[in-house]
Amino acid sequence: MSDEEFEYTDDSDSLYSDSVDDDNFKIEDSLVKHDIVQYKQHTTREMMETLHKKCTKLSEVLGKPHDYVVTLLQSYKWNSEKLIEDYMDDPQDVELRLGLSTVKLNGEHHENTGLQTYTEEAPFSCFICCEDKLESYKLKCGHEFCLDCYRTYLNEKVKQANVIKCPSCDVALTPGDIDTISGTNGSSVLLENSIKEYVERHKTYKWCPSPDCNAIVEVLNSSDIAHLVDTNQIPIVICSNGHRFCFNCGFESHVPAPCNVTKQWINKCKDDSETVKWITTHTKTCPKCDTSIEKNGGCNHMTCRKCAYEFCWICLGTWDNHNNQYYQCNRYQYEQAEKNNKSAKDKKLQDEATKKSLQRYLHYYNLFNIHEISTKQDKSRCDVVENTVREVQEGVGISWIEAQFLVDSASTLLNARRVLKWSYAVAFYCDRGYSLDLFETVQAGLADAVEALSLLFEISDVEVIAKKKLNFLNASKLLEDRQRAMVLATEETINNGTLRL
Amino acid sequence: MARFKRILKELDDVKNDKEASITLDMADNELNHLTGTFIGPPDTPYEGGKFVVDIKIPNEYPFKPPIMKFDTKVYHPNISSVTGAICLDILKDAWTPILTLKSSLISLQSLFQSPEPNDPQDAEVAKHYLSDREGFNKTARYWTQIYASDNGERDVNDAELYGIDQETVTNFETMGFTREKIIEVLRRLGLKKVEAGEPRTENKVIEELLKED
Numbered sequence A: 001m002s003d004e005e006f007e008y009t010d011d012s013d014s015l016y017s018d019s020v021d022d023d024n025f026k027i028e029d030s031l032v033k034h035d036i037v038q039y040k041q042h043t044t045r046e047m048m049e050t051l052h053k054k055c056t057k058l059s060e061v062l063g064k065p066h067d068y069v070v071t072l073l074q075s076y077k078w079n080s081e082k083l084i085e086d087y088m089d090d091p092q093d094v095e096l097r098l099g100l101s102t103v104k105l106n107g108e109h110h111e112n113t114g115l116q117t118y119t120e121e122a123p124f125s126c127f128i129c130c131e132d133k134l135e136s137y138k139l140k141c142g143h144e145f146c147l148d149c150y151r152t153y154l155n156e157k158v159k160q161a162n163v164i165k166c167p168s169c170d171v172a173l174t175p176g177d178i179d180t181i182s183g184t185n186g187s188s189v190l191l192e193n194s195i196k197e198y199v200e201r202h203k204t205y206k207w208c209p210s211p212d213c214n215a216i217v218e219v220l221n222s223s224d225i226a227h228l229v230d231t232n233q234i235p236i237v238i239c240s241n242g243h244r245f246c247f248n249c250g251f252e253s254h255v256p257a258p259c260n261v262t263k264q265w266i267n268k269c270k271d272d273s274e275t276v277k278w279i280t281t282h283t284k285t286c287p288k289c290d291t292s293i294e295k296n297g298g299c300n301h302m303t304c305r306k307c308a309y310e311f312c313w314i315c316l317g318t319w320d321n322h323n324n325q326y327y328q329c330n331r332y333q334y335e336q337a338e339k340n341n342k343s344a345k346d347k348k349l350q351d352e353a354t355k356k357s358l359q360r361y362l363h364y365y366n367l368f369n370i371h372e373i374s375t376k377q378d379k380s381r382c383d384v385v386e387n388t389v390r391e392v393q394e395g396v397g398i399s400w401i402e403a404q405f406l407v408d409s410a411s412t413l414l415n416a417r418r419v420l421k422w423s424y425a426v427a428f429y430c431d432r433g434y435s436l437d438l439f440e441t442v443q444a445g446l447a448d449a450v451e452a453l454s455l456l457f458e459i460s461d462v463e464v465i466a467k468k469k470l471n472f473l474n475a476s477k478l479l480e481d482r483q484r485a486m487v488l489a490t491e492e493t494i495n496n497g498t499l500r501l
Numbered sequence B: 001m002a003r004f005k006r007i008l009k010e011l012d013d014v015k016n017d018k019e020a021s022i023t024l025d026m027a028d029n030e031l032n033h034l035t036g037t038f039i040g041p042p043d044t045p046y047e048g049g050k051f052v053v054d055i056k057i058p059n060e061y062p063f064k065p066p067i068m069k070f071d072t073k074v075y076h077p078n079i080s081s082v083t084g085a086i087c088l089d090i091l092k093d094a095w096t097p098i099l100t101l102k103s104s105l106i107s108l109q110s111l112f113q114s115p116e117p118n119d120p121q122d123a124e125v126a127k128h129y130l131s132d133r134e135g136f137n138k139t140a141r142y143w144t145q146i147y148a149s150d151n152g153e154r155d156v157n158d159a160e161l162y163g164i165d166q167e168t169v170t171n172f173e174t175m176g177f178t179r180e181k182i183i184e185v186l187r188r189l190g191l192k193k194v195e196a197g198e199p200r201t202e203n204k205v206i207e208e209l210l211k212e213d
């Protein structure tokens, strides 16, 4: 395990630093070697600037205008090496092929290009809409259409292409043409399309996988990633919007599960999804009075509205058993499974093994899935936490700063629940033994702390929330400690060689 | 609506062109549903046929292509023999607003002259085209006769319709199977003909024929 820690700042160009300050210890970091993943965060805008810089450089090399080079590079899907090679070989051919030749194929020159205006007496008759118009646009190929039609044409094409060609021939529209016609900087949309392509083409870049996030992460030492993954270290990066994800998997942070565990687990869940569909249901009935109960928060400690019976959402057992001791639901009850299997004794041995393994899988899948659903519910609560902060501020009259504990607690809860969730995937692939017993004890502790903090978020009365600030802080602190312990325990279990993939 | 002006002009253009072997008319007095026809080109199995195309005009026309499909059944690698759906680049990605309904119909006409079996709409027909051109031509001609001719009212021969060898059908009929079943099984197995020297194929067919009962 590394002693070096990573200090994460929002604004610096390179996010990598060698800080070894213990106070800056970030959760998850004992497995995540930030000191080996060096990366930069990019926004789409920054990527755009990068591409523009590339164009400027190439425009100097080729001695051609910037606009011209943008179109060239877009046609070449930003593969500048290939472009330069082809261009050095036969510039004429490249120009003709890409519709960049300033000379029409028949050699005719069109001087008066660009925006054209006409009069009511002698309007322009547009071939596309068959109407008389006063404004048109003429490309260097001489093909001319009314401005309205051109605009509609661009809007249609811009969704699907990197380069837009004349409706009538192969001449490419330059960014200048596009901006004039669209009346805005419509060419930037094309550039955005290019960014997508650029990011997908280059292994050093990845889109943040978080839904609706357009941030990009660039890894500076991408050649090290393979080694990291081989040694069960997780190349976690954080996008400029604060989303943690694994650069190798292009998937949400799956700490503490190593990448190979993650991959296998995801595939297994996909393959077996039909078998376990029934588990994903959001509603269950109260084990005591059968009233249908919908889970609306992340907490697994349920209280039936009708009969006030307190039970655990996971095992539907009474909550009393969960509170005094560690959170029992983590542990796959082998004794229980053994008992269940005795009834199937007459069956073939193979059958029993299959059944047992399915049962075991269902157990972990169930836990994993419940926390996945809870994460979503926690997340939607986090999305409105700013509102809650405002309500608490206004309702109780405390400062914004003082109310920030809610935001911090919410993100602590989200991270910890994700770690807990992925620890079940690890457990599934581990051999039973002393090492796993320890692991599961720590896991139970984490689950306990997750539920405790989640429970605090169930409170809706702002005054009570403000009063319980200390509880929030303590629960968060405990949760962070236990999350760290979970990561360490996972590392130890894996180092003990109990992982079976 | 801008597109209506354009469609009216297109209708006019086709009407005024006396040379062209195509027609274009409104389907149910609506400008967004038209019917086009063209004559099968000479020296093709489609010669002498009149092919009817159903044309739906999307709201975004002419910036999006018209949606065309054959109402007349056609035996052609790029046209579905079941639904009449067409696989032609200009009706998809290669469409540009300077293309017209007339030019599209003309493109369909030339597609009849030069099929593109490597980009098929109907895989079975394309396979027939590539493996047995003569048999394909015969079947395509038969379809033209049956479906695309005014005097095509004679009894439909189902074997010929699917390009299935008559002798092969007769051979299985003598074994006591019904004609209907034989053609169904042969089509399902993608067979047009079973040679006398191919006992394995023959056995496979018999096996399938027996399975049905």
Ligand SMILES: [Zn+2]
Pocket (backbone or CB within 6 Å): A126, A127, A128, A129, A130, A131, A133, A145, A146, A147, A148, A149, A150
């Ligand atoms: Zn126009």
Ligand SMILES: [Zn+2]
Pocket (backbone or CB within 6 Å): A139, A141, A142, A143, A166, A167, A168, A169, A170, A171
């Ligand atoms: Zn042009």
Ligand SMILES: [Zn+2]
Pocket (backbone or CB within 6 Å): A208, A209, A210, A213, A214, A215, A239, A240, A241, A242, A243
């Ligand atoms: Zn993000």
Ligand SMILES: [Zn+2]
Pocket (backbone or CB within 6 Å): A234, A235, A246, A247, A248, A249, A250, A254, A258, A259, A262
């Ligand atoms: Zn990963």
